[in-house]
């Protein structure tokens with residue numbers, strides 16, 4: 001097994017390893033010795049992944065003597081309906097508290113399985129094996145689990161850490177281009193919030209990542225996971241520092257919500273848009289120079305990535321946008337909190353005291 005890197009999310013007794021690897025994780029037992037002690041192991045994946053990696057998943061289930069549950073693919077699976085379906089399926093297999101769930105999937109399956117693991121019998125162990133670039137650099141690490149509500153994105157969930165995260169570049173070879181770009185949004189986010197050197201590196205290596213060059217992907221995943229692990233280790237439950245990871249997400253989630261979590265706009269695409277709006281808002285409020293926006297747009301133009309609302313054919317008004325923004329989890333004491341940028345690698349929290357400021361901005365600069 002070609003091990004590329006090994007990181008740790010330091011959370012006291014809830015600490016866990018992130019293993020970055022080239023191959024399909026057949027030898028799970030080598031990475032996670034505790035696996036032999038579980039009373040039952042259930043592998044959970046989605047239909048698309050199961051179809052593509054049928055053979056590999058079959059072998060893994062055989063090796064672990066595990067059962068398998070397959071869920072539909074897509075954001076709509078992150079719902080009460082599928083949470084209930086999944087938990088009933090798990091319980092029907094007569095699990096006890098010593099059972100293990102292995103999640104093989106993107107952020108949708110990861111968020112849903114994490115939530116089911118945290119609720120089943122008041123908490124059973126789970127492992128993340130993320131299969132999209134986005135889930136490898138972001139959602140599989142940090143323990144945020146969620147489903148969506150009619151009131152907004154990720155509004156129902158828990159903090160519940162996996163026992164290990166096993167990232168395999170093997171999965172990326174079959175990932176559609178649109179999904180690779182989606183993952184790139186979160187990689188770029190880490191550079192923008194925390195590391196200008198990483199941003200400069202992305203300027204030279206972005207194209208290679210989008211083409212799934214192994215070395216470039218491994219480095220981007222490692223650096224992203226390193227930043228995420230550091231932030232999560234400092235602030236597991238998002239009391240302060242962790243909220244910087246929401247850069248671009250407050251605006252992005254509102255747009256996802258407006259489009260009804262449909263395939264019109266996937267999560268990563270909403271983050272490209274959200275970061276574009278957040279940088280513009282930062283300039284509007286006088287927090288950062290216009291040159292930061294140029295650095296952002298030049299980089300995305302070179303990669304042929306769209307970041308404007310018109311490019312995605314989304315019809316919304318400033319008032320509708322504001323309505324959706326208000327459902328965000330980042331609203332505290334009725335004030336929306338935005339993560340804004342002052343320079344590449346430096347962000348700040350902004351509490352909106354007057355809605356008029358935001359509406360003026362949206363009317364002038366966004367719609």
Ligand SMILES: NC(=O)c1ccc[n+]([C@@H]2O[C@H](COP(=O)([O-])OP(=O)(O)OC[C@H]3O[C@@H](n4cnc5c(N)ncnc54)[C@H](O)[C@@H]3O)[C@@H](O)[C@H]2O)c1
Nearest residue numbers: 048073106107108131132134135138139144171174175267
């Ligand atoms: N928990 C967190 O901290 C966190 C962070 C960021 C995003 N998220 C959540 O993650 C979700 C988005 O995740 P995503 O972009 O991975 O979406 P996803 O899980 O829907 O995967 C995208 C599509 O790719 C398919 N797919 C997955 N792996 C594949 C592979 N290797 N080859 C081919 N096809 C594959 C899936 O079946 C799906 O159709 C959103 O719901 C978002 O809210 C959570």
